Amino acid sequence: DAGVIQSPRHEVTEMGQEVTLRCKPISGHNSLFWYRQTMMRGLELLIYFNNNVPIDDSGMPEDRFSAKMPNASFSTLKIQPSEPRDSAVYFCASSLAPLNTEAFFGQGTRLTVV
Amino acid sequence: AQRVTQPEKLLSVFKGAPVELKCNYSYSGSPELFWYVQYSRQRLQLLLRHISRESIKGFTADLNKGETSFHLKKPFAQEEDSAMYYCALSSTQGGSEKLVFGKGTKLTVNP
Numbered sequence: 001d002a003g004v005i006q007s008p009r010h011e012v013t014e015m016g017q018e019v020t021l022r023c024k025p026i027s028g029h030n031s032l033f034w035y036r037q038t039m040m041r042g043l044e045l046l047i048y049f050n051n052n053v054p055i056d057d058s059g060m061p062e063d064r065f066s067a068k069m070p071n072a073s074f075s076t077l078k079i080q081p082s083e084p085r086d087s088a089v090y091f092c093a094s095s096l097a098p099l100n101t102e103a104f105f106g107q108g109t110r111l112t113v114v
Numbered sequence: 115a116q117r118v119t120q121p122e123k124l125l126s127v128f129k130g131a132p133v134e135l136k137c138n139y140s141y142s143g144s145p146e147l148f149w150y151v152q153y154s155r156q157r158l159q160l161l162l163r164h165i166s167r168e169s170i171k172g173f174t175a176d177l178n179k180g181e182t183s184f185h186l187k188k189p190f191a192q193e194e195d196s197a198m199y200y201c202a203l204s205s206t207q208g209g210s211e212k213l214v215f216g217k218g219t220k221l222t223v224n225p
Contacts, residue, residue: 042215042217
């Protein structure tokens with residue numbers, strides 16, 4: 001398995017545009033997490049899914065952010081419209097419950113909104 | 115609500131010196147705690163977990179429930195230990211588990 005795969009690796013977009021980040025979890029993993037990493041706030045949990053169902057989206061900053069997991073092998077995080085303060089590195093991670101095993105992270109998507 | 119606090123944003127030590135990265139948590143249940151590490155240009159990866167009581171790359175961490183702490187220690191730091199370190203707490207919610215991280219500590223080991 002190639003591990004958790006995120007795309008794109010880098011995204012530069014103009015303020016107001018829609019941005020879609022993609023994640024392919026490790027096959028067989030039943031939990032998927034989206035995190036945002038910034039210098040100021042560290043690694044924030046945005047939303048997580050268990051068996052493709054969103055469990056907790058309380059970390060999603062505002063309505064401009066949405067996430068979906070249509071099947072066990074794919075998830076998206078969408079920002080519409082994007083703003084400069086959304087610039088960050090977005091990580092996707094997957095794990096096989098129970099979580100006291102290990103969460104595996106993707107390489108991240110570096111988003112820059114200008 | 116669960117929370118993980120890493121009080122030091124930056125930590126700098128010399129090679130061969132002891133290092134301790136602090137982590138405190140708040141959680142009403144029985145905690146599952148981890149340390150993750152992110153080396154330069156690499157993805158975040160698990161370093162160690164408290165239930166394993168293991169030593170990885172010379173690092174150890176002991177869960178102290180009385181002080182609600184899970185500090186990461188190494189007696190003799192090496193330059194290759196320079197990285198970003200995150201303490202994480204796994205909590206159960208709605209029948210599933212989520213992983214919450216502290217803000218991280220950037221460790222620099224100087225030659």
